[in-house]
Amino acid sequence: MKKSGYATPIFIIGTYDEKGKPNAMNAILGEMSCSDPQHISISIKETTITHKNILDKEAFTLNVPSQTYIKQTGSLITECGKNEDKFTAIGLTPVKGELVDAPYIKEFPLALECKLVNTTEIGLCTSFTGEILDAKWIET
Template identity: 40%
Template sequence: MKKSISPVPLLYPSPVLLICTYGSDGRPDAMAASWAGVCCSEPPCISLGIRKTRQTWENIKDRGEFMVCIPSETLVEETDFFGIASGKNLDKFSKTGMTPVKSEIIEAPYIEECPIAIACRVRNLMHIGSHTLIVGEILSILADEEACGEDGTPDMDLIRPLLYDSQKKTYYTVGEPSGKAFSSGMKFRRNLYEP
């Protein structure tokens, strides 16, 4: 039997991302974020939920562009610091030793140590309540060669991205595959038109 739980921002799994921007002074900044996900295929878009009180929100509002970096499990301490420290008065990059790299595509840096960096331009903003939903169109994806499989595309087993449990406030890593998409459920489709 299920029990009723008070509404909270609960969804499993939540990705752990580093959202990179430039401030009005041109200084690179980044924040850890987990309220995010893919929201459209054509054009490819990512959505982010960010509070207006965050420096990253100001930077995105001012410049209209941002990078979404996917950190690997080896960067858990640095990533956590990017989530607990404010970029308003602190250079998080120098504090952690992470390397901001100027993008050739948009006006936002990416983090060299992250295996994946996704360049986005703002398409839509929706003020919901405590957070603003930011929809960014994906313009380009940069991937470390070591993070790509034999087919040349990013491979989750090689990236080893972080996941977040908002209720336990704990980071996790990706587990073992449990099925193949668009084929694991085919046994139900075979008898689709039978009573």
């Protein structure tokens, strides 16, 4: 097993804005918050487009990149979704979720479709809890 160079897992959060434009954001604050039914929580600053999109659509995807795409995920930190299409900029493909109004990333080996069920304000962030409605993975 190779060492990734990251201390925590990297999650890419997929959302749509009010016009249906896909957006992706790098997040490291995430965890399983319940196993039955399955829920996951992510924490995001209020100043981001992703924060607004999750509240508007009440949905998000959590995508886990493979080692192949680590460099592209780093670009998601520096690219601003207000000014640029992040998917085009870094060469990834958004795919419309089947069960939620949010895109997942075709090239990544794991994607969770989540329906927003709870929000909690914690300091500078909002913790979004989503019920996992579907999991998609690429078998290797």
